[in-house]
Amino acid sequence: MVRGKVKLRLIADESARRAAFRKRxxxxxxxxxxxxxxxxxxxxxxxxGQNEAQPTLWPSPEGFQAVIHRFMGMSEVDRSKKMLNxxxxxxxxxxxxxxxxxxxSSENEEKRLTLIMYEYLAAQRFVEKPMDLxxxxxxxRLLHQNMGxxxxxxxMLNATGTQGEASSSHxxxxxx
Amino acid sequence: MVRGKVKLRLIADESARRAAFRKRxxxxxxxxxxxxxxxxxxxxxxxxGQNEAQPTLWPSPEGFQAVIHRFMGMSEVDRSKKMLNxxxxxxxxxxxxxxxxxxxSSENEEKRLTLIMYEYLAAQRFVEKPMDLxxxxxxxRLLHQNMGxxxxxxxMLNATGTQGEASSSHxxxxxx
DNA sequence: GCACCTATATATAATTG
DNA sequence: TCAATTATATATAGGTG
Numbered sequence: 561m562v563r564g565k566v567k568l569r570l571i572a573d574e575s576a577r578r579a580a581f582r583k584r585x586x587x588x589x590x591x592x593x594x595x596x597x598x599x600x601x602x603x604x605x606x607x608x609g610q611n612e613a614q615p616t617l618w619p620s621p622e623g624f625q626a627v628i629h630r631f632m633g634m635s636e637v638d639r640s641k642k643m644l645n646x647x648x649x650x651x652x653x654x655x656x657x658x659x660x661x662x663x664x665s666s667e668n669e670e671k672r673l674t675l676i677m678y679e680y681l682a683a684q685r686f687v688e689k690p691m692d693l694x695x696x697x698x699x700x701r702l703l704h705q706n707m708g709x710x711x712x713x714x715x716m717l718n719a720t721g722t723q724g725e726a727s728s729s730h731x732x733x734x735x736x
Numbered sequence: 737m738v739r740g741k742v743k744l745r746l747i748a749d750e751s752a753r754r755a756a757f758r759k760r761x762x763x764x765x766x767x768x769x770x771x772x773x774x775x776x777x778x779x780x781x782x783x784x785g786q787n788e789a790q791p792t793l794w795p796s797p798e799g800f801q802a803v804i805h806r807f808m809g810m811s812e813v814d815r816s817k818k819m820l821n822x823x824x825x826x827x828x829x830x831x832x833x834x835x836x837x838x839x840x841s842s843e844n845e846e847k848r849l850t851l852i853m854y855e856y857l858a859a860q861r862f863v864e865k866p867m868d869l870x871x872x873x874x875x876x877r878l879l880h881q882n883m884g885x886x887x888x889x890x891x892m893l894n895a896t897g898t899q900g901e902a903s904s905s906h907x908x909x910x911x912x
Numbered sequence: 913g914c915a916c917c918t919a920t921a922t923a924t925a926a927t928t929g
Numbered sequence: 930t931c932a933a934t935t936a937t938a939t940a941t942a943g944g945t946g
Contacts, residue, residue, distance in 0.1 A: 581775040605781035
């Protein structure tokens with residue numbers, strides 16, 4: 561019997577498949593480690609094993625996050641334009657949101673969403689200064705209490721600054 | 737001279753390093769392809785090459801996004817608890833936000849933020865039904881126009897349903 | 913720089929304990 | 930199931946055009 565050589569399709573035998581998965585994942589991560597060290601590049605990977613509760617993150621949960629955040633941030637160069645269409649990315653997020661709405665319940669989820677809200681408001685300058693980064697509960701209360709003011713300011717800006725066109729991209733065109 | 741064997745540290749010669757990078761990246765992606773096919777697992781990877789304008793995404797920009805969204809969604813099981821601390825994740829986002837505030841200018845960024853806002857409102861049920869997924873500009877107008885109503889409903893919910901505690905995590909404690 | 917080549921190093925399928 | 934072994938397949942460093 562020939563050793564080695566397998567066809568490039570799903571390994572039928574389950575335990576053999578798991579064995580192959582363990583070995584190959586190990587090999588893969590080693591290669592990843594090598595290429596990043598040898599060539600000084602940043603990289604990360606995630607592998608969702610069949611029976612694994614947790615996906616494998618490389619180089620580490622934190623390292624993985626860091627690289628993903630770099631990617632998701634899309635703020636260094638305008639990678640985004642060539643890599644993925646922004647509109648379709650937004651639409652995908654929107655769809656995801658709808659899928660998730662029916663599942664929302666936990667307090668943590670509420671916190672997450674409130675923070676997202678804060679991101680929006682801060683970016684739009686509807687809230688003035690960085691709030692305490694630690695007290696999320698306080699942040700939530702603060703946002704809710706201030707919704708009236710925020711809405712007012714939004715309405716004002718909307719009334720004065722509206723371009724009103726739903727067509728193609730032209731910047732707001734206001735000087736310093 | 738001995739062929740093969742290199743030490744696991746940065747390759748000093750630039751062109752040799754780039755050659756190694758190309759070869760090894762190719763090999764790496766092949767291995768990734770193999771393990772996913774042989775063992776039927778979901779995986780993705782991103783590699784930021786030194787001189788590359790775009791990072792290499794595997795299996796494709798779209799496939800990469802899909803896996804990352806699965807990960808970022810954190811809604812299948814409660815991976816999040818073990819994998820990363822939610823609070824620290826939120827804080828990191830918050831810091832990122834502040835870093836980005838000073839750079840915001842493009843219309844696209846405004847759209848992205850508005851959509852984030854919408855995610856929040858939809859999840860909180862402050863907007864009733866899925867808006868048209870295509871007309872982002874319309875969505876933006878709609879949100880701005882409705883901020884008054886939204887704020888009113890928020891204030892009401894806040895007044896009636898407030899738990900008011902800023903302490904540790906305890907669920908709202910409401911039965912069926 | 914790239915494509916190919918070939919010697920060598922490495923990864924791993926199949927087997928054994 | 931896991932670890933170790935070993936035969937084989939594959940990846941790749943260094944070389945050539």
